[in-house]
Amino acid sequence: MRTYLALIAAAVALLGADAARPKWSELSENYSYEQYLADFGKAAPARSEYDARKARFEAQLAATLRHNADKTASWKRGINHMSDWSDSEHAALRGRLPSTWAIRAAHLNLPSTRAPVGIPPAFDWRTKGVVTPVKDQGHCGSCWAFAATATIESHLAVNTGVLAELSPQQLVSCVPNPHHCGGDGGCAGSTAELAYDYVKKAGIASAYSFPYTSWPGDSNGDCDVKPASRSKAFANVSGYQALAVNDEASLLEALVAHGPISVSVAASPWSFYESGVFDGCALQGSGTDVNHAVVLVGYDEESLIIRNSWTPLWGEDGYIRLKRTTSCGIDTTPEHGSRCDGGPTTVKVCGMCGVLSESSYPTNTGLAR
Numbered sequence: 374m375r376t377y378l379a380l381i382a383a384a385v386a387l388l389g390a391d392a393a394r395p396k397w398s399e400l401s402e403n404y405s406y407e408q409y410l411a412d413f414g415k416a417a418p419a420r421s422e423y424d425a426r427k428a429r430f431e432a433q434l435a436a437t438l439r440h441n442a443d444k445t446a447s448w449k450r451g452i453n454h455m456s457d458w459s460d461s462e463h464a465a466l467r468g469r470l471p472s473t474w475a476i477r478a479a480h481l482n483l484p485s486t487r488a489p490v491g492i493p494p495a496f497d498w499r500t501k502g503v504v505t506p507v508k509d510q511g512h513c514g515s516c517w518a519f520a521a522t523a524t525i526e527s528h529l530a531v532n533t534g535v536l537a538e539l540s541p542q543q544l545v546s547c548v549p550n551p552h553h554c555g556g557d558g559g560c561a562g563s564t565a566e567l568a569y570d571y572v573k574k575a576g577i578a579s580a581y582s583f584p585y586t587s588w589p590g591d592s593n594g595d596c597d598v599k600p601a602s603r604s605k606a607f608a609n610v611s612g613y614q615a616l617a618v619n620d621e622a623s624l625l626e627a628l629v630a631h632g633p634i635s636v637s638v639a640a641s642p643w644s645f646y647e648s649g650v651f652d653g654c655a656l657q658g659s660g661t662d663v664n665h666a667v668v669l670v671g672y673d674e675e676s677l678i679i680r681n682s683w684t685p686l687w688g689e690d691g692y693i694r695l696k697r698t699t700s701c702g703i704d705t706t707p708e709h710g711s712r713c714d715g716g717p718t719t720v721k722v723c724g725m726c727g728v729l730s731e732s733s734y735p736t737n738t739g740l741a742r
């Protein structure tokens with residue numbers, strides 16, 4: 374209960390702060406840490422960490438002003454609720470993902486450069502009434518659960534016309550991860566594909582009956598919920614379809630034909646994204662650390678439209694547009710993404726931030742009643 378109240382309090386604080394938070398164009402070197410705390414409804418840090426957090430904020434502000442002074446940049450950097458976070462707080466957000474690298478040896482001689490067939494030049498599921506509001510995973514590395522849940526919600530709406538909020542908490546609390554795919558499970562990371570496997574067996578409850586309690590990040594919650602009706606399945610799936618790796622054509626064709634798709638990305642450079650078409654992931658060499666699960670909901674000629682789970686206050690109302698490219702990088706830490714025990718130690722990941730590297734969607738999503 375305590376955590377649930379904290380969640381409500383945090384949501385209220387965020388809503389209250391919306392009016393005050395400055396856009397990139399309103400920032401100056403005069404923007405103080407004290408004003409930042411007030412604008413974003415953040416409690417003042419404890420004395421022991423105040424100076425360190427203030428220094429991180431000031432470094433972020435300086436980097437933000439530098440980036441935005443470059444008029445040729447395709448995206449704007451912003452100040453947000455994460456601007457005074459430590460590296461470990463950022464890292465805790467990115468426990469994740471879809472998990473078949475171990476068995477998809479084809480990761481080597483790509484990308485595919487085939488043009489997509491039979492799809493429009495632009496497409497966006499958000500305009501079709503099948504996408505729920507953007508969520509906040511809090512300090513729990515549950516991106517994989519939010520990505521799987523959002524995908525199932527949208528596929529349910531596409532297939533049945535019922536747009537319902539489903540329970541990422543059930544996935545955080547219940548999905549087993551014995552082979553340590555993309556982490557140690559729950560808030561410590563997992564994959565959307567393991568989530569689909571679980572939903573195939575147990576179904577997924579509504580968010581109202583099994584609400585999110587892992588927001589503080591200190592507990593995966595209890596899978597064995599009493600009364601049992603709280604975890605009663607609302608929706609079910611027959612499994613999942615994994616898409617060809619590093620193949621933008623297959624990804625976009627599946628998006629249009631079936632619904633939103635869970636994808637894997639290197640999100641470390643995303644923390645201070647505010648708006649525009651993001652091209653801030655280096656694509657050469659070994660710097661692409663795929664570590665986050667998100668949802669592809671649409672595209673246009675220039676960008677892929679991605680739903681995140683870092684509140685609607687981050688980015689463009691909770692979304693980021695990634696520049697379309699088939700360039701590739703090498704990920705030398707696939708265990709941060711979806712690598713399971715015994716999987717490959719380096720993989721080729723293509724697309725901006727590796728977004729084309731590993732994608733899947735739930736199959737035959739329906740109402741479990």
Ligand SMILES: *[C@@H]1O[C@H](CO)[C@@H](O)[C@H](O)[C@H]1NC(C)=O
Pocket residue numbers: 401402403
């Ligand atoms: C910052 O503060 C200085 C000193 O008060 C003032 O001269 C300057 O115009 C301010 N800059 C901005 C961008 O507000």
Ligand SMILES: *[C@@H]1O[C@H](CO)[C@@H](O)[C@H](O)[C@H]1NC(C)=O
Pocket residue numbers: 609610611737738739740741742
């Ligand atoms: C989902 O549940 C319904 C109702 O029990 C059942 O008829 C349907 O076959 C299930 N679908 C899948 C994919 O398991």
